Amino acid sequence: MTKTRTPGISRRSTLALMGAGAMSVAAPWVARAQAKTIKIGMPTILSGRVAQLGTSSRNAVMLEVEKVNAAGGLAGRQIEMVIRDSKGQPQEAARVARELVNTDGCELLLDGEASSGSFAVHEVARDLGVLCIHTCSEASSLTADPKQHIPNAFRCVRQGIHDSIVGGSYAASIAKAKGLKKWATCSPDYAYGRDTTGEFTLYLKRFAPDVEVISESWPKLFQPDYTEVVTKILQAKPQALYSCLWGGDLTSYIDQANIYAMFSQMEVFAVNMADYTALTVVKNLPKGIHSGNRYIKTFPTTPENAAWGDAYRAKYNEYPTNWSWQNATAVMFLAEAAKKANSADGKKLAEVLKGLTIKCPFGADGTVTMRGDDHTLVGYAIGWGTTIPQEPYVPEVKAGDWKTIFELEAEWKKSKGYT
Amino acid sequence: MDLDALAGCLASSACLVTQTTSGLIIGMLLFLVAVGLTLIFGVLKVVNFSHGAFYMFGAYFAMTAYQLTGSFALAMLAGAAGTAVLGLVFERVFMSRVYGADVLMQLLVCYAFVLIFDDVVRLIWGPEFKAMGMPSAFQVMPLFIAGGVVPPYYLLLIGVALVAAIVLGAGLSRTRIGKVIRAAAHNPGMVSALGINTGLIYGGVFALGGMLAGLAGALAAPVRSLTPGMGFSVLIESFIVTVIGGMGSILGALIGALLLGLIRSFGSLGFPLFTEGLMYLFMVIVLVSKPTGLFGKEAA
DSSP states (O other), rough: OOOOOSSSSOHHHHHHHHHHHHHHHHHHHHHHHTTSSEEEEEEOOOTTHHHHHHHHHHHHHHHHHHHHTTTBBBTOOOEEEEEEEETOOHHHHHHHHHHHHHOOSSSSSEOOOOOOOHHHHHHHHHHHEEEEOOOSSSOOOHHHHHHHHHHHHHOSSSOOHHHHHHHHHHHHHHHHTTTOOOOEOOOOOSSSHHHHHHHHHHHHHSSSTHHHHHEEOOOOOOSSSSSSHHHEEEEEHHHHEOOOOOHHHHHHHHHHHHHTTTTGEEEEEETOOOOOOTTTOOTTTOTTTTTEEEBBBTBOOOOOHHHHHHHHHHHHHHHHHHHHHHHHHHHHHHHHHHHHHOOOOOOHHHHHTTTTTOTTBTTTSSSEEEEETTTTSSBBEEEEEEEOOSTSSOOOOEEOOOOHHHHHHHHHHHTTTTT | OHHHHHHHHOOHHHHHHHHHHHHHHHHHHHHHHHHHHHHHHHHOOOOOOHHHHHHHHHHHHHHHHHHHHOOHHHHHHHHHHHHHHHHHHHHHHHHGSSSSSSSSHHHHHHHHHHHHHHHHHHHHHHHHOOOOOOGGGGGGGOHHHHHHOOOHHHHHHHHHHHHHHHHEEEEEEHHHHHHHHHHHOOOOOHHHHHHOOOHHHHHHHHHHHHHHHHHHHHHHHSOOBOOOTTHHHHHHHHHHHHHHHHTTHHHHHHHHHHHHHHHHHHHHOTTTTSSSHHHHHHHHHHHHOOOOOOOOOOOO
């Protein structure tokens, strides 16, 4: 015969609860051991068209957090990640960030938002004074503009201006070697597309002054059909084309341009091509598209980078993205800063993070630095190369020169009135 | 505004051929989606707001069939047949329950299914974008006609859409089933009283509409990236087509779609920053001068 227990709390549970209560009074470290974990909040995009990037950010963070926790945590405190979906909407990103700190008790923030959302999260960090590391926004002004500067926010992301300087210089060297004077551009019609294209052509013309842009196309973001754009570019008969289309838009464009044999009629420079999300999806990837590196496990060509890419793939059964390496680097910075500060306190970590150089698989020379004066990442591997249709997709990447980047970046900041 | 470029193009046969075929391609795919929408409205008097989902499913069905069999023909068949079945089930199980309800209720049901279908795609195929890839038979150099560039795949695409338009037009005007469908659109009560199963007609028309959108999705799959929610932008343009052509008119859908395609292809040369705006401007002009659309009939 089975016994049915009356609902409500049993005598045995009451005794257990009383015992636990007595223990926590008599031995407070037992209770404190629970609070010893440190919660890190992370708003990112887990639904909608760019969900893949948000998911890959979450994956990379969890991969690194596991390592940090296994090694004893952040200054002895185990990390507990609280990751929420912002749906890619700035107002939702700000709301989630505020809730993570105020309601969930997160002591640090990793901001896994695209540019639009990251400015909103930045304002929350300004308001609450919590340490915040931006891990996805490439918009240069986020850290270059002194009006945005706050002592508790850092950016652990590649930067649009760095990419434009390296891209412009690389494209100019090809333009000079092959005599490419007539250029066309085709980029998505929103802030990122307009800014990046403007900066790229600025540096292209600086390094190769006789280049002329003879046709511009601005298809809208997520446009399904590019036929009229492709044919318009073919009519203009340029010698080279620049595009900062990305993701599904870029793969659609390539498929549609391919059947017009566009890639045999001009040199194509697509800054966002060399990312596994696009490389592995395009079925008939043309040979010889010039692209900037996003994340590729063969650049930098170090065993550490290859091992990291393989470890990520082994765990998640897909390749990491550009957002992945940036998020992983942010966790590496936190771990190193906590070691140096011997604390997980946000203010102390911020002090140590300024100017901190760490060993990193994604560094141009095996290290990356969080620059002290504008709180932004420098020294990461950055370069351009040409594609082939199968692995390793971009066999040789020509690395950008950080000395030139620093010089031209300083000039650019001056021209913008930032310094 | 770059009127010189537009004038230069109109004076050159190469440009004229390239841009005209470009317009036909955009227009024909749009026609396949819009004609289903207009057919369903014409017979069932329902604005099928979830119509874009059938375009999306057509593309995903075709991609999966192509991956499994490697046959382009089977991929097209899977896209069309799969969405026809889906359309029939959707109409019989859900839409048939809201025919008598007010427009808001019909709209809500359709919108709910837009979200549900997107999530179903996300669950089955994942949230990331996919590509079907161009079949090797069409990975050939484009044809040069009078100096203009025309990809062979797009010729097939225009041909298939044209055949669909002719079969549909002839089928509705010259066959017995076509007559019954037109009668059901005009007076369903009388058709029912004559012993014809109107439920079957409604289901069949919905399946046909879904099939045409699915075929458009399957034809677009080799050249467009596949994502959950991909049907939405196509739906908006299809609505513009049906408004321009006249709700319920098949000829109107054809003319409307082709005009829109040509506006896009030539507009991108002359008005590169206002190509989208041109489509809406044209719609406004049509609505002001002929509120029922170019081929729409006045309500009795």
